[in-house]
Amino acid sequence: MATLNINGRNMSVEAAGDTPLLWVIREQLQMTGTKFGCGAGLCGACTVHVNGEAVRSCQTSVSDAAGKKITTIEGLSAKGEHPLQKAWIAEQVPQCGYCQSGQIMQAASLLAKNSNPSKEEVVAHMDGNLCRCMTYSRIQKAIMRAAADMRTASNAGDRRPT
């Protein structure tokens, strides 16, 4: 029995401590947006945030995740309207879509720290996430679009009269 804080809620799960977080999220909590791809940390399909860092949930045990703040694709924004999600639609990124939860979560951890990444920084940050449909160029465009939108929103916020 462990308590996990997922998407802002505390949830009790019954699983051996060495169970990968991925399977607890998917099976017990039935949040299936986080995907199984390789089971070895090689593809990024299972990416979630633990204390704001993008991690591979297939390589993170339940006992390691307990007591930390976990965010999945379902919790990235309340209505699925994170700037990255909007940009993903605007650029029509997904094809089969299977890797895209992981791609978006990986990208979100970049933009949280760097709202103006260079193309090289995007590639370096995203290179561990495979897309077998090869949507890479649209992923890059969508990240740049979301970054620009976030900067605009934040500038607008700065200009707001006090």
Add this chain to the structure above:
Amino acid sequence: MNTHVKITKSEAADLSRRSFLVGSAAAGLALGYSAVPGLFGSDEALAATAKNFDPSVWYAIGPDGLVTVTVGKADMGQHVASTMAQLISEELGSNWKDMRIQLASNDPKFNDPVLGAQITGGSWSTMMNFDAMSRAGAAGRIALMEAAAGMMGVPAGELTVRDSLITHVKSKKSKSFAEIVKSGKITKTFTPDDLKAIKLKTPDQYTKVGVSVPQLDIPDKTRGAAKYGIDVMLPGMVYGKVVTPPVRYGATVKSVDDSAAKKVPGFIKAVVLDDKTKTTTGWVVAVAKTYTEAQKAADALKITYDGGPNAKLSSQSLFDEAKRLQGLSDSGEFFVKDGDPAAALGSAAKVIEAEYTTNINIHCPMEPMNATAEFTGDILHIYTGNQFATRTGAIAAGAAGIDPKHVVMHQMYLGGGFGRRLDADMTVPAVQAAKAVGKPVKVIYSRENDMTMDFSRPLTYQKVKAGLDGDGKLVALSHDVVSAWPTQRWGIPDFLSPSVDKKGPLDAFTVNGADFFYTVPNHYVRAIKNEMAHEATPSGQLRSVAPGWTFWAVESMIDEIAHAAGKDPAQFRIELLDGKGKNDGGAQRLRNTLLAAMGLAGYGSLKLPKGEGIGVACVSSQERKTASWTACAAHVAVAPSGEVTVKKLTVATDVGTQVNPDGIRAQVEGAALWGLSLALYEKATLKDGGIEQTNFDTYTPLRMSQLPEVTVNVISNGEPATGVGEPAVTVIAPAIGNAVFNAVGARVRGLPITAEAVKAAMKA
């Protein structure tokens, strides 16, 4: 033919014999082709409508005005469901915001109207369903207009339809689709003749075809909300993890010791598969309460195997056998036989020959293979994303020992298909485990299972011989293609083709593309089955199938011939694409795409530094009859180490008519990058009968850091719509190989192109 697999034949794929029915039903208005073929009179059709009409057929319009299209196609990233909805919406006159999609079951009523089965492949869907979907939409519009005319008391001929609203301009009256459907009184039958008589829109009247409307499946895929096979949850469900043998095919289980597995919490049972469909050999499923427990139990099983007849084979054995077979004069069957190549080669002024190879390639879609099986009463329910529901249902039935008509396939989104999910293997462990434990079972392959048990792109060996006359003109070409026969493995005679020498049926899906549009008076293509490879590495259809290897050989060889004749390889192609005889039409379209790609890439005009080069290739993939005309100019830089960097791929493709231009660009770019990945980065090998690569550390598809600049240039000339998901795969490898030669004079004849091979060829 395997007697345990019974493929249910569709009664009639011929839509010209089907009526189209429109009827008010409980949930709104339902529209679709009659499930029962036959020459209905209108009265009989009406009776059929009233009694048997199933409102889930094809599409339905709800009282809220939402139009839900049910698509019997596998949606694996090509957004085919959205495309079908777009075709219907165009003629129906609905607002795109009102369109919804859902995926069909394997009920034959959702079969492809042209193919008579549920199969998604060959880049066929749009091309083959354009007319049927358009007429279905138009019939709906006509029925709604007639009902609206009655409601408004005006002549139907004076009405206009736009954005789900039917308007009578003169009286300024209008009725929305929702209002008309709510009136609940529509019944109309279109006989086959009525349907044929409908005048479809001309391209200048299109408002949706040719427009990049947003794909309907995308928003859910940004929120983790799209449901794939692996996401299925059933009450009481348990999990299965397969344990696969070290040999790809032919092994048998000698013993299973589950004493350690029994100590794993949650473990339920180890099930040794008894697969009479022969889809799998030597598989065991560890069943447990959770997938993690099933994995632990699987690891704890001690299984001994008899490796079977293929346990000693390697990639080298398969290549050696291919060469032996190619050397025999009576091997194989002829796919093409024009003129007398043997005589023409005998009298040619110059003969050149070359061998081209490709290695085993693995599909590895991001969603590992999986299936969930549940028995309820007499019915077997299968939940999985699959490209060939008709055959997969039959395999699942064979694994269960029941009649296919008792199998219901529930289609899910596919986390990548690429041809892998034409196969049915994932249903076998799910079915037999569910039967053994009496509960619904979801079987999920580990990535290691998925890679080592792939129905892979076969290893291929091709020998090409060309004869030139004294003027350097190509007068003879002989082309032998040796491979496993992936489509023959299906055991469905309809998918085989007669050979031109009447020696028996051949698997044209191993030689398509070799029947090119160049004019060569003496030309033969021989399809030779590598039985050893066929048995040891059961092969499948991998995105682009045969043209992925035939054009590697043809387009590399054409370059070699051009150089032997002292001609520019692009100009040499243009001369060969003269459009004479059977090549009329296609050759000119292909020539135009080649010219486009050359121009856009700066072929011949761009001054390149030392070590860089541009190579071209042009292809008529997929099949001669279903070609999309595609050319590529690849710009590469080759380091002294032999390492190849692709700087830019310029792709031009003639697709006839574009339904969704943005969707086409996505597909063509994805296909081109698949081509690049296969050309440079992907290689699987067989050793001791097993695939050596087990995960993405050793089998290494393209990553973002390897992405070159890609420009996709689409020619849309009003010809019928062609397929776009695959053809661009096939043009990339030869364009890169030719570019490497152009850059450093090194000719590489094996895929993938490695730095070592380039370096070796540079020295030679």
